Amino acid sequence: MFLVTGATGNVGRQVVELLLDAGARVRALSRRPETAGLPDGVEVVAGDLQRPESAGSALEGVQGLFLFPAPGGLDGFLRAAKKAGAERVVLLSASAVGSEEAGPLGRAHAECERAVRASELPWTVLRPGAFMVNDLRWAPAVRGDGVVRAPFGRAVTSPIDERDIAAVATRALLDDAHTGATLELSGPQALTPVERVRILGEVLGRELRFEEQSPEQARAEWTKHAPAEIVDGSLSLYASLVDAESPVLDTVERVTGRPPTRYAQWAARHAADFV
Ligand SMILES: NC(=O)c1ccc[n+]([C@@H]2O[C@H](COP(=O)([O-])OP(=O)(O)OC[C@H]3O[C@@H](n4cnc5c(N)ncnc54)[C@H](OP(=O)(O)O)[C@@H]3O)[C@@H](O)[C@H]2O)c1
Structure with a gap:
């Protein structure tokens, strides 16, 4: 029996x-x-x-545990x-x-990793970078006037498909070859928001345009959906990624035996979410 926490998440x-x-x-919490x-x-x-x-009782008979990083109670749970x-x-x-730019988010993840390493359970830690699925936040704009407004149009990340993260997690749950490993994960391409909007438009067959927001405009919008300190951490992280090098890692292929999903493939799979 496997217990999946964060089971209703991406x-x-x-x-x-x-x-x-x-x-x-499978049991889900x-x-x-x-x-x-x-x-x-x-x-x-x-x-x-x-x-x-x-x-x-959720833990009864559980052999493997997929742990969502909710700080604050993990020591007791583990x-x-x-x-x-x-x-x-x-x-x-x-x-x-632990990154300074990410602020409280970076500290929360550091706390969760510490709890897992201190737990005396065989562990694997997955460290993905930006998720492709974040771009679903562009769906209302794509459905509307086709103008995607976002900050830091030249911030470079190597976004990863949520399914590829899950595929690595599943391998690590089913097979002990990854015990004690901290796996850094990325998607297969370094891309900016400007480039992602272009690819999305090609996949959807739509004329989309990227319009850069100021950090203040983005902050005003994002704080409607997330705590201010998390938004500030994300904005300073993206600011630090402008014109940066973003590593493209082979971890997904090494662990799962198949290459990670490209952005265009992810967009095609999610096309219905944008129309
Ligand atoms: N987005 C990115 O680019 C990115 C990049 C790297 C790392 N991350 C990290 O990945 C995580 C987000 O993953 P995701 O997108 O899969 O999650 P998500 O879609 O935001 O879903 C969150 C899930 O966690 C569960 N949850 C939250 N707090 C909980 C608690 N106290 N007890 C039990 N369940 C709880 C919720 O389940 P219920 O509501 O059903 O209880 C929900 O299923 C965050 O920690 C984020 O920092 C994100």
Whole structure:
């Protein structure tokens, strides 16, 4: 039995699917199990990682654990997992772990990694960079006037498909070759927002235009959906990436045996989300 936390999220949902495809039994933890919308065959249980006492029975009989990085209660949750006989934990972390620019986000990931390393459970840490799925935030603009407004049009990242992160997580859960490894993950291309908008337009067959926002404009918009200190961390991280080199890593291919998804392939798979 595998317990997937963050199972209703971008990465966790894909981990659930891939574990089911591999024939594994899957339990999913959610703070709102009634709206989880997970596939048949998944046992959905209520629990909150920040309140480890709420997750007791979720850990029964669990052999492997996919851990969403919710800081604040992981030490207790991992102690309970060890006591329940868990044999392996795979943590979703971030390449920005501990980075000064990322501020509180970087510190939160550092805290989660520390908890996992201190847990006495065999662990694997995944450190992806920017997710391709972040670009779904452009969908309303694409559906509307076709003008995508975002800050730092020349910030370079190597965005990764959420499914590729999940594929690496699934391998690390099913096979102990990655125990004790901290896996830095990227997609296959270094791209700026300007280039991503161009590729998206080509895939959708739409004329899209990129319009650069000032950091202040972006801040005003993003703080409607996320805490100000997280937004500030993201903005200073993107500012530091303008005209930077962004590494393209072979980890996804090394672990899964197939190359990571290119941005155009990701966009084609998500085309319906943009129309
Ligand atoms: N976006 C990026 O570019 C990027 C890059 C690198 C790393 N990351 C990291 O990746 C993580 C986001 O992953 P994602 O996009 O897959 O997540 P997501 O789509 O934002 O979903 C969050 C999930 O976590 C669950 N969750 C949140 N707090 C919880 C808690 N206290 N207890 C139990 N479950 C909890 C939620 O489930 P319920 O609501 O069902 O409980 C939800 O399924 C963040 O930590 C982020 O820093 C993101």
